Amino acid sequence: MSVAVCLLxxxxxxxxxxxxxxxxxxxxxxAPRIAVTAWLAAMASTVLAWTVTLAIIIIDLVTHQISLFPVRFMDSCLLHLHDAAVGDYGGHMQTGLFALSGFATLALLVLAVRLxxxxxxxxxxxxxxxxxARLAGRHHPGLDAVVLEVDHPAAYCVAGKPHTIVVSRGVLAALEHHHLDAVLSHERAHLDGRHHLLLTLTRGLATVLPRxxxxxxxxxxxxxxxxxxxxDAAARIxxxxxxxQxxxxxxxxxTPPATAEAALLPRVRRLSAPENPPRLHTRIAVTAITLTAVFIPVAAIVTAGIGIQVCAV
Structure with missing residues (x-):
């Protein structure tokens, strides 16, 4: 149970x-790649920690067992919770705890279904x-993209079967050839890096947990x-x-397309500045955050697993 408290x-x-x-x-x-990893690690570890917390509490309430690895200042609280779970404080308290666990489980299931x-x-x-997009436009073999015959500027990629890069006639008219190649390389980098999967997952979590x-x-x-x-991928080419440019x-x-609107100022500032490698302390800080976000819940879960095995012996 103390592992559940720590994870919570x-x-x-x-x-x-x-x-x-x-x-x-x-x-x-x-260091955008490390920063993305840090954000994903923080979000994933939080979901993992809360899910495992609920699982441990339910298992403890059902089996009436207490972890062999207690946190001293939590001992009294945990023992009272355990006593209430086994009915020492009366049926009403026991029923309330099970009802609370049931509601928490239901809430988690609802969130999982919504996600x-x-x-x-x-x-x-x-x-x-x-x-x-493939039906409305025409495939341009030289660009390996679908061209929409509209003046409204558009340049984006869509994951599908197959993946599709879409550009409009307005973008073709506005960009010189080498600039257009850079935009297409930017979109191909999104598809090659499977960025659409990360965006779908993070936006899904933001939708089900908007607060x-x-x-x-x-x-x-x-x-x-x-x-x-x-x-960066386009710049390397x-x-x-x-x-x-x-x-x-x-x-x-x-009406600039979404590829130009997304965080425009920081992107322009990055590309305008001299290309310098990330500072050592920045890399260390972001890497440390990432490792911490991953290590703590994993270590707690391993500890809980060891405790369960020891109890079973």
Whole structure:
């Protein structure tokens, strides 16, 4: 039971502390790949910690066992909780605890179902969008993209079967050839990196948990950092100046496409600045946060597993 308490406290600590700390470390996109990993680790470890917490509490209430690894200052509380679970404080208290556990389990199941339905709906929408784009446009073999015959500027990728990169006639008219190649490389980097899967997952969590800043802010920050990763991939092929000029050209259009709107100022600032490797202390800080977010819940779960095995012997 003490493992459950530790995991619960860990989850709340991450929810409170991680958003501002991670945003401060990833604002300028110094190490976007590590920053994305840190955000994903914080979100995944929080979900894991809360899920395992509920599982441990339910198992303890059902089996009437207490972990062999107690936290001293929590002993009295845990013992009282255990006594209430076995009925020492009367049937009403015991029933209340089981009802509370049941409601918590139901809430978790509802969230899981909502997340699953959100992810499935997003996938269906994406596949349908890709299909409609291929039907409405014409495939340009030289660009390996679907061209929409509209003046409204559009340049984006859609995951599907197959994946599709979409550009509009307005973008083709606005960009020079080498700038267009940079934009297409940016979109291919999204598809090659499977960024759509990360975006779908983080936005799904933000949808089902809209009041938890870790997930809402995390979804927007991951999206911004993934744009920077795609910029870097395009810059390695076409050069930072070319990618920057393409981005600036798209941003000056009357209605800039989403690829230019997403976190425009930080992206322009990154591409305009001299290319310097991330500072050592920044890499160490973000890496330490990532490892901590992963290690603590995993270590707690392993400890709980060892405790269960010892109890069973």
């Amino acid at each position: 406290l860990y989850g709340f600590a991450v929810v409170v502390l991680a958003p501002r700390l991670l945003r401060r470390l990833s604002t300028e996109g110094v 699953g339905s959100t992810l499935l709906r997003s996938r269906r929408t994406t596949l349908e969008h890709a299909r409609m 938890v800043e870790l997930f809402t802010l995390g979804a927007s920050e991951v999206a911004r950092l993934l744009e920077m990763l795609a910029d 076409h050069g930072r100046a070319t990618v920057l 393409a981005l600036l050209t798209l941003s000056t259009l009357p």
